[in-house]
Amino acid sequence: MKKIRVLIAKPGLDGHDRGAKVVARALRDAGMEVIYTGIQKTPEDIVEAAIQEDVDAVGLSILSGAHMTLFPRVTKLLRKRGMGDVLVVGGGIIPPKDALELKKAGVAEVFGPGTPLNTIVDFIEKNVGKKPDVAG
Amino acid sequence: MSLVEGLRNGDKRAVAKLISLIEDGDAAATAAIREIYSMTGKAHVVGVSGPPGTGKSTLIFRLAQEFRKRGKKVGIIAVDPTSPISGGALLGDRVRMGDLASDEGVFIRSMGTRGRLGGVSAATSDAINVLDAYGSDIIFVETAGAGQTDVEVSDLVHTTVVVVMPGVGDEVQALKAGLFEVAHIFVVNKADLGDADRVASDLSIMLELGEQGDWTPPVLTAVALRGEAEKEVADFLEEHLTHLRESGRMEEKKRRRAEKELMIAISESVLERSLALSSGRSFMSFVDEVLEKRMSPREAAIRLLEESHSGD
Structure with missing residues (x-):
């Protein structure tokens, strides 16, 4: 039976991973x-x-403010390596206008503080397995 | 390009997808394994076992770095427990493995036990084959945190390393049967916590009491986190491989592995068969028979199997 496999990752330098662990x-x-x-x-x-x-x-968690640099780099690299069909979601302290930009860069959804866990699940x-594998 | 071709060309994505097919019990995996099976048998396969939290992942991280320095291509299969309740798993061994992921010569795969006891999963054996055919020189198989009876990994590997730490019991623990009997190398990790020398001497005394074979397992103390042990452990791993080859034990090991692989394959197909039976119509009526004490479970099982055979 196929199981959903998810990578939870913390890009960048912040060490706050309580949210990622939860x-x-x-x-x-x-x-x-x-x-x-793990972190960093x-x-x-x-x-x-x-x-x-x-x-x-792939779930990316970041609280340092570097999301506009690091998230798009991950989505771009994934596409480059032929993994464009992997669903990417993000979480952390991310202002709504940044979230809009991130969605344009290939992040499927951004979950801010207080998002019910069920919403993420x-x-x-x-949405897994639904994204077309677009090369880029 | 097929996954097997991809694997031959050194494509990590193909390797990863093949392992997923094996884990998911996909029919395509059986065909792929048949294709690559003749390419296997070159890697030194090392099992790393021991109770949870003794530092297995950290030790493997250090050993992988050491073998990279020695010019070897390294494969790592890290097994963690699958929840018997949700079927999910938190696979956290990568946390200890630093930046190995970006090293071209290292392949790390995390696996859930997916219902199998003994510290490895049913797919572990074939995942070893995939990493072997991919060209790994050395493959580390990290078991889920193991208990005293979790010896299954030892039949799948050439060399078994057992990692323990101070503070987990007196010398009677060292005398007990099971995991400690299958070790070729002992590492008493977290030696900075104190009392490591006593644990090491308990293990040495245990080994002296036993039958003296042609390989006496070394007992090493280590602080894997600080990177103080990997050279010595790596030397002993190479020494053990040489010993297996020169003593003719390697042939015995290979036979044992073949037996084990066949047994796993049989038990998996029996398990699939029994799961299919348990969702069948007559299963529930046999449950009623057992519940009403009209039949013993054993008797019901025999009847159920007979019925299913006659239906073939």
Whole structure:
């Protein structure tokens, strides 16, 4: 039986991973296989891990404010490596106008503080495997 | 390009997709494994086992760095437990493995146990085959945190490393049967916590009491986090491989592995069959028979299997 595999990753320098861990746990309890990378990963590390783990989705968590640089770098690298069909979602302290920009850059959804865990679980369940693999 | 061709060309995506097919029990995996099976048997396969939290992932991280320095291509299969309740898993071994992910010569794959006991999953054996055919020189198989009876990994690998730490029991623990009997190398990790020397001497005494084979497992103390142990452990891993080859034990090991692989394959197909039976119509009527004490579970099972065979 096919299980949903999700990479939860923290790009950049901030070390606050409580949120990432809580989301990882919720996805685990929803029956998914969650691979957690740990903190302070480069976009290259994250994409390489996504390839080796053959994940259906990547969840990026960031609280340092560097999301406008790091998230698009991850989506771009994924497309470059032929992994454009992987669902990318983000979470953290991200202003709404930035979220709009990130969506244009290939981040499927952005979840801010206080998002109910069920919302995240449902979104991933409904949207994995639906993205076309567009080369870029 | 097919996944097998991709694997031959060194494409990591193809390797990863093949392992997923194996894990999901996809029929395409059976055909792919048949194609690559003749390319396997070259890698040194090392099992790393021990209780949860003793530092297995950290030790493997350090060993992988060391073998990269020695010019080897490294494969890592890291197994963590699958929840028996949700079927999900939190696979966290990568957290300890730093920036290995971006090293061209390293492939790391995390796996859930997916219902199998013993510290490895049913797919682990074939995942080893994939990483072997991919050209890994050394493959580390990290078990889920293991208990005393979790010896299954030892049949799948050439060399078994057991990692323990201070503070988890007296010398009676070292005398018990199971995991400690299958170790080729002991690492007493987190030696900075104190009392490591006593744990090491308990293990040494345990080994002296046993039958003296042609390989006496070394007992090493280490602080894997600080990177103080990997050279010594790596040297012993190479020494053990040489020993297996020169003593003719390698042939025995290969036979054991083949037996184990066949047994896993049989039990998986039996399991699939029984799951299919349990969703069938007559299963529930047999449950009623057992519930009403008209039949013993064993008797019901035999009848159910007979019925399903006659239906073939």
